Amino acid sequence: MTESLPLNLPIDLTVNGERISATVPARQHLIDFLRETLSLTGSHIGCEHGVCGACSIRVNGAVVRGCLTLAVQCDGASVDTIEGLSDSGAIADLQSAFHERNALQCGFCTPGMLATGYDIVRRLPDADEARIRRELSGNICRCTGYHAIVDAIETVAAKRGAGA
Amino acid sequence: MKPTPFGYVKAASLPQALDLLARHGEEAQILAGGQSLIPTLNMRLSAPRLLIDISGLADLSGIAVAGDILRIGALTRHAEVEKSELVARHAPLIAAAMPHVAHPAIRNRGTFGGSLALADPAAELPACCLALAATMIVQAPSGSRRIAARDFFKGLFETALEAGEVLTAIEIPIAVPGQVFAFEELARRHGDYAIVGIAATARKAADGTLSDIRLAYLNLESRPVLAGKAAAALAGTTGDAAAVTAAQDALAGEASPHADLNATPETRLHLARVLLGRAVARLIA
Numbered sequence: 001m002t003e004s005l006p007l008n009l010p011i012d013l014t015v016n017g018e019r020i021s022a023t024v025p026a027r028q029h030l031i032d033f034l035r036e037t038l039s040l041t042g043s044h045i046g047c048e049h050g051v052c053g054a055c056s057i058r059v060n061g062a063v064v065r066g067c068l069t070l071a072v073q074c075d076g077a078s079v080d081t082i083e084g085l086s087d088s089g090a091i092a093d094l095q096s097a098f099h100e101r102n103a104l105q106c107g108f109c110t111p112g113m114l115a116t117g118y119d120i121v122r123r124l125p126d127a128d129e130a131r132i133r134r135e136l137s138g139n140i141c142r143c144t145g146y147h148a149i150v151d152a153i154e155t156v157a158a159k160r161g162a163g164a
Numbered sequence: 165m166k167p168t169p170f171g172y173v174k175a176a177s178l179p180q181a182l183d184l185l186a187r188h189g190e191e192a193q194i195l196a197g198g199q200s201l202i203p204t205l206n207m208r209l210s211a212p213r214l215l216i217d218i219s220g221l222a223d224l225s226g227i228a229v230a231g232d233i234l235r236i237g238a239l240t241r242h243a244e245v246e247k248s249e250l251v252a253r254h255a256p257l258i259a260a261a262m263p264h265v266a267h268p269a270i271r272n273r274g275t276f277g278g279s280l281a282l283a284d285p286a287a288e289l290p291a292c293c294l295a296l297a298a299t300m301i302v303q304a305p306s307g308s309r310r311i312a313a314r315d316f317f318k319g320l321f322e323t324a325l326e327a328g329e330v331l332t333a334i335e336i337p338i339a340v341p342g343q344v345f346a347f348e349e350l351a352r353r354h355g356d357y358a359i360v361g362i363a364a365t366a367r368k369a370a371d372g373t374l375s376d377i378r379l380a381y382l383n384l385e386s387r388p389v390l391a392g393k394a395a396a397a398l399a400g401t402t403g404d405a406a407a408v409t410a411a412q413d414a415l416a417g418e419a420s421p422h423a424d425l426n427a428t429p430e431t432r433l434h435l436a437r438v439l440l441g442r443a444v445a446r447l448i449a
Contacts, residue, residue, distance in 0.1 A: 005171025005214050026172035026215065027205070048165035049203040050270060062243070062272040068202045069273065072172050073195075073217065116269065137354040138267025 011075040015040070016084030024071040031055040031066030034081055042082040043111045046140075053139030056112035057081050063119045082111035091118050093159065097152035105143030112139050117153045125161035129154055167205035174217045178224070178330070182305045184216045186328050192216055194330060196239055199266065199274035200282050224277070224332050229254060234336045238277020243268070245276055254338035257296060257345040257363055261288040264347070267355040277331045280316070283323045283387065285422070286357035288349065290317055291382035293334060294390060295363040300324075301333040308332070320386040344368045346446035348439045349382070352426070358383050359426045360435045364443040372402040372448065379443070384436050386422050393418040394440060403448040411444070412437040 012021050015038060024033055029048075034040045034057070046054035048067045055066035058080040085091045094117050097103070104110045113136070120127060120135050127135065132150050141149060172195075175181035185192055193212040195201060196219060204210045218224065224239040227248050234254045236245065245251050246262040265271055265279070265288050279289045280300065293300075293313040300311045302325060316324045325331060339345075349361030366377040377395040382388050393414040401407035421432035 006173070007169055007171055009172060025169065027167040027169050029166075029202075029206075032166075049206050050199065053267070053269065056269055063269045064273050065199075065269050067206065068199050068270070070172070070198070070202070072174075073198070073219065075174075119268070134263065134354050135268055137356075138269055 009072050009075075011072060013074050013076065014078040016080060016087070022071075026070065026072050028071045029067050030059070030064075030069040030071045030074055030079070031057070033071035034066065034079070040081045040083050042086070043115075044108055046108070051140070052109070053112045053116065054109055056115040056139065058085070058115060058119075063115055082114060085115065085118060094118060094121065094152065094156050097156050098149070101148045101152040101155070103144060103148040103152040109139060109141045109143075113141065113149055117149075117156070120153055121157040121160050125157050127154070127157055132157070165206050167202075168208060168211040170205075170212055171214045172217060173214065174220055176220070178218075178221055178303060178332070179305075181216050181218050181221070182303065182328065182330060184214070185330070186305055188214050188216075189327065194218055194281075196278040196281075197241060197274040198278075199270045200278065200284065218330070219275075227251060229338065232338050234338050236276050236334045236336065238275060238281075238331045238333055240276045242266075242271035242274045242276065242279075246271060255296065255336050256339060257347055257365055258289070258292050258336070260345060260347040261292050261363060264288050264349055264351070264355065264358070264361070270355075277334065280334065281323060281325060281331045283317050283319075283321050284357070285320060285386050285388070286361075286383040288347070288358070288361060288363070288382060291361065291363040291380040291388040292347070293336070294388045295365050295378045295380035296336050297378070298337075299335040300331055301335065302329045303332045304329045310335075314390070317387045322387070340367075342367050342369065343376075344447045346443040348442045348446070350435055350439065360384050360421075360432050360439065362436070362439045362443045364447060366398070366447050368447065374398055374401060374403055374447065379440065381419075381436060384419055384421050384432060389419075391415050391418060391440075398444065403444045408441050408444050412440055415440060 010023050044054040046052035050065045050068045057066045116139050191213040195215040195217045225237040227250050252259040298313045300316050311324050346364040349358035351358045361382040363380045366374045379391040379395050394411040397411040397414040421429040
């Protein structure tokens with residue numbers, strides 16, 4: 001087979017509200033495009049095969065694994081990284097609840113925990129502890145033992161539910 | 165942990181995807197949700213030269229009921245199936261299994277058809293489709309064909325799909341009055357691949373008698389299997405303790421459990437017996 005295949009492709013997408021045009025290798029993961037090309041290093045790379053959740057980001061409003069999504073698949077998409085969520089104030093209450101509850105230690109999992117936590121408090125304001133644990137099952141933390149993270153998310157979910 | 169270089173084409177139509185697949189043969193892979201394919205690329209367990217991205221083919225996505233058939237487009241994402249009222253009403257077994265399919269972030273991208281075409285022995289949806297006697301709709305350049313679930317899953321990651329074919333939709337007979345369902349699985353962490361699981365359905369008469377029992381196991385063997393003898397032991401009973409014991413013994417006589425890092429065949433059979441008891445308890449509840 002000598003037919004040439006396109007190994008690099010142009011994409012246009014929105015990242016944290018900003019229009020971006022780039023040419024990306026087809027094999028490049030979205031998380032690597034964000035970190036290496038756009039220098040948005042807030043979202044982390046852990047296992048690189050979809051198990052740990054450190055690279056959780058939002059694509060078109062849904063949480064996805066940045067290591068199981070190719071940048072080229074995001075042509076036309078709207079991507080929110082932890083930098084965008086943080087700067088916009090969208091997760092300010094979650095961040096302060098994580099701080100108050102000591103819901104992080106080394107911080108490696110925290111960007112992914114916040115992205116997933118934000119999804120939980122938006123989608124499931126009535127979630128109880130068991131549901132939060134189930135929803136959070138795809139994000140691994142090796143420091144905290146999860147209790148503080150679950151508490152922080154539950155507190156914010158309840159506050160947001162009551163204040164809505 | 166980075167894939168080898170590959171080319172990429174976003175298919176604009178199913179004929180274009182089929183044409184690319186025909187021209188590139190084994191060097192090409194279909195990319196749908198990518199939630200199983202991309203990990204294998206990352207770990208370089210496979211190294212295709214071309215990915216044919218079919219995720220933009222809107223005709224292959226969506227959930228609809230026509231007559232007594234629930235049709236799920238192969239590209240329908242797990243998250244959409246999970247929140248579908250049509251699925252909850254007409255295929256409660258699939259609705260019950262959905263929260264066990266990986267994690268929410270993976271369900272946001274993974275597709276219903278992708279899970280079936282991959283045929284991971286530990287996946288939930290192949291066993292559900294086997295229990296529900298679903299039909300796979302498959303397209304090739306020469307035309308389409310229909311494959312019953314019992315003929316579709318051939319072995320470890322092996323299906324009846326032939327080179328050049330693409331799974332386009334799944335047809336599931338809708339639930340009828342008196343039909344009951346149960347889904348159970350055991351996993352070390354919620355959302356992880358199950359060590360073993362069961363997808364069960366039966367008809368329950370007004371007096372509690374069970375009939376039309378189908379017990380499909382996931383990850384008991386290298387492909388989803390129906391436990392026909394265990395089902396026969398339950399048929400005509402009310403699922404009482406003696407019937408459950410008889411079914412568990414029948415299961416031990418017919419199953420050929422496989423071994424992996426999580427469990428030996430003996431452990432797997434034990435867990436399968438436990439799950440059978442739990443599933444029957446749900447069916448008769």
